[in-house]
Amino acid sequence: MAIVQVSIVPLGTKTTSLSKYVARSLKVLQSQKSVAFRLTPMGTVLEGDLDKVLNMVRQMHESVFGEGVQRVVTIVNIDDRRDKRATMESKISSVESKLRRG
Amino acid sequence: MAIVQVSIVPLGTKTTSLSKYVARSLKVLQSQKSVAFRLTPMGTVLEGDLDKVLNMVRQMHESVFGEGVQRVVTIVNIDDRRDKRATMESKISSVESKLRRG
Amino acid sequence: MAIVQVSIVPLGTKTTSLSKYVARSLKVLQSQKSVAFRLTPMGTVLEGDLDKVLNMVRQMHESVFGEGVQRVVTIVNIDDRRDKRATMESKISSVESKLRRG
């Protein structure tokens, strides 16, 4: 199971707003069940089988083209851990428990 | 006001766990008031005046050295918008409102 | 045609050196002909059809596991331009010509 963040930036859009494009890429995720996801202020975090996740990332990237968008920069950060099962939740709670212990 | 994500990866740590190091970098943030922050599954998101935020990022990066850590890879994504005030909250709610409208 | 940078960081390797793992991921690229590539100080840049490139990135990521490596962080930056043909060379020469003109 992998945790992957994706941030998609269309270029030459005439507007500084990105939310329309982020929303479009999230609709790709809402139409399926095998990859969990969470929107954060700097991207969307996906969790699931790495090949399924990367397939979603590819579709999210594609969804931003069209309606005048001809260049897209997409940043993908993959965290792939195979010695134990890590989830979006467990990564955060593991840090928080260490913070509490001081 | 800028929104900045920072992800810190120490190398050669003998362990696949990162939470101890992330916790250490978060203590830097907990000791101050001028930069808001939020822990996400793939990094920490900071919000505030860009120079103050980058000063925090520099201190977070430094905090991971020591106790045997001799090499650190830090990934910083800066989103600096000057035409309107954007916050971590407003970025997410702007996407969510577009999703609801379809 | 897309230009994609990939940087692969194995965790918990007991050593601060990464070159062995980078070399392993480059062998994946040397064994094929459809994706061009160039090693830079901070990653490997690939150029070609986006799906072929992403297939290579997936194989490069996989190549670093094994021999004790159980967690890998991979950073992928995709620059996908569809209004004109851009290459690794043309991107650099375009900047350099603007620098010369002042």
Add this chain to the structure above:
Amino acid sequence: MAIVQVSIVPLGTKTTSLSKYVARSLKVLQSQKSVAFRLTPMGTVLEGDLDKVLNMVRQMHESVFGEGVQRVVTIVNIDDRRDKRATMESKISSVESKLRRG
């Protein structure tokens, strides 16, 4: 000594071309001597004392604002190694020597 890659993406520029903005950020580097740099297809790689390098990154980011640019996304990857002196050249030659040895 640190090696740092910076990639700067202005948003809402009406054009898909980035080279004008990259050239502007490189002029910041050409006006100084303490930080070495190299242009690559996906960003500019800087080498030097970490604080000096980050100061340059801050100035490069700033240089892209103005003339209608109101939002800039900047991606910074820091590789900070303190157990031995690594340079842009030594990182690449270390990988290449491992590739030759098989």
